[in-house]
Ligand code: SF4
């Protein structure tokens with residue numbers, strides 16, 4: 164053990180980023196606006212759906228249906244969700260290998276909500292110096308009002324975020340009314356409360372701590388980096404020159420003067436550090452805390468523009484480019500991810516496009532395996548599970564083939580009308596006439612009478628077809644047919 | 651490592667290590683935890699203590715601490731709807747299961763379907779796919795709880811002991827009404843013992859004749875002698891089994907002309923001789939107090955009995 168005492172915990176040092184204007188800020192604000200528009204307005208979009216909820220996107224858990232515009236996903240199709248998740252994962256690998264932490268910088272919920280919360284903070288409390296003064300200063304009337312106003316607006320945003328999330332699982336207009344009247348289900352209150360709390364804590368209080376300590380992606384993304392991956396980096400050679408960076412001062416005003424003295428282009432104004440939402444100095448090199456938000460590029464570009472020096476002291480580049488080598492974008496790894504991504508997407512689209520409007524499963528009831536009837540004929544019993552996946556009624560017909568002489572008896576339900584989205588289990592009895600036992604000498608074969616020995620691995624095929632209300636390929640299910648084996 | 655601070659002038663500091671080293675160069679940092687992390691850790695400690703108070707936890711001697719959390723459940727009597735058992739127990743998974751079960755019985759959807767079963771006639775139930783699905787799922791449970799001990803889980807019975815309910819041969823009638831009657835009131839099978847009445851060779855002749863009824867044996871002189879006994883005053887078998895041997899549902903007598911054998915396992919015997927011997931010895935013994943179906947009216951509600959009757963009826967083919 165070292166003799167030095169280590170503090171029990173590390174105190175978070177609050178970060179008060181300065182605002183900045185520039186290309187990437189504009190891009191980020193654009194993505195943010197779009198994402199919020201989609202997230203907050205989507206539950207309110209209606210969709211004409213006869214016999215089913217009219218919310219365009221609705222995850223109806225009790226009804227076990229996911230409505231996504233024209234697509235209705237049922238429980239048995241939930242593997243599509245796995246497909247979507249796999250595609251997202253590969254997309255993440257693909258993009259990370261190619262362009263680094265694009266997800267973190269522009270799209271991640273943590274980034275988006277933190278950004279919004281910082282905007283609110285900026286709007287109420289002012290620019291970085293004002294906020295610093297406020298946070299360091301003693302409690303005053305002004306501080307009290309400004310801080311509580313910030314928290315109040317944050318809370319409001321958090322609440323609406325939570326409530327909106329809940330709206331995806333129940334009818335949105337009904338939920339809002341019920342919620343405010345106190346008669347929504349308790350799970351709705353719980354979900355909203357949970358999301359409100361996490362939003363407030365993560366975006367308002369924890370912020371970069373989430374990226375640094377909690378986020379698993381932040382930890383393993385470095386495994387996908389290579390020397391060609393786009394990263395945000397400070398051009399050390401240009402910035403430091405041979406003698407290092409230096410502030411603008413006497414005899415160090417123009418590039419020529421500075422170059423003559425061996426001083427680099429970085430004027431050590433600290434703007435890139437002040438804008439950083441995770442509070443690091445990009446000039447120290449690539450760091451795991453950096454979420455690649457590109458705001459330091461904007462900051463430095465502003466400074467360089469002011470000096471009328473070329474931009475790009477801080478820029479998107481790659482390690483290879485920094486070392487004067489060529490950046491190859493089409494690496495085997497990237498190509499591999501690209502191929503898997505395209506294949507997975509194609510498979511998912513194909514699977515969704517060729518989905519059947521109904522499902523049919525046939526299962527043998529194996530207790531008893533078979534029944535011999537009074538005339539010696541043999542009966543097997545099956546359970547037929549049907550599911551109408553449409554939001555409209557349909558009629559389905561069931562017949563059997565592949566077993567000569569067999570008859571199907573479903574108590575008149577061989578043709579059945581299914582309600583929209585109905586699931587039903589029907590009983591099907593299949594019966595064959597008494598099989599003949601070979602009696603030594605050869606005897607003439609008949610098509611409708613089975614030789615006992617031929618029935619050892621007999622099978623029967625159920626054919627389920629849509630007769631009205633839908634068009635689709637008939638579904639065929641092969642099931643065994645058992646006969647007694649003693650004799 | 652960089653420092654996670656804004657001030658670039660703040661020194662980056664030398665990273666502290668625990669001083670251990672493995673394999674020569676592997677060292678361990680002693681970086682402090684973030685404060686929120688530490689508080690979460692204390693939170694889990696508090697949680698575990700609360701857990702000990704609520705749920706069963708530590709072993710103590712031969713028992714264990716049961717905790718203060720409870721589960722209460724009620725078990726209701728199926729026939730009367732009255733409470734059989736009401737318990738408030740320390741938390742355990744068995745009580746939890748019973749609690750869920752008692753809640754399931756009160757499920758509004760199940761109650762609604764049961765009301766429909768109660769209101770409908772068996773024929774109406776048989777025509778309604780939804781009701782039949784319900785009857786099959788609930789009936790399976792009722793059958794498993796009450797009937798399967800004798801008739802088997804799938805109703806296939808045991809030859810010689812308990813009738814097979816899945817075939818289309820019925821001793822006491824196979825209509826839903828008859829089945830309902832059977833379940834409600836119970837049945838008692840009876841056949842006199844002929845061992846004292848008929849001589850062994852006469853028993854043999856009767857057996858031979860019985861086998862011809864279902865084409866198991868070819869007509870013969872012995873069969874003719876048996877027929878005389880069967881149809882005449884000596885045996886008098888036709889009183890119950892009918893002159894054609896088809897049995898009478900009102901008496902619960904077996905149909906001897908079909909392929910189904912309820913008591914003597916004829917299909918299992920290899921030779922005609924064995925088949926005959928089995929039948930003859932059975933006729934000598936008869937049936938007395940060995941085939942009894944108990945009454946269920948005191949144990950099941952009328953709706954449950956109706957539901958079971960429909961269930962059993964569809965097992966046998968629903969015709
Ligand atoms: S270093 Fe630059 S890109 Fe990285 S988080 Fe800070 S401001 Fe964003």
Ligand code: SF4
Nearest residue numbers: 429430432433435463
């Ligand atoms: S913004 Fe640019 S010039 Fe200013 S300190 Fe950062 S890298 Fe140097």
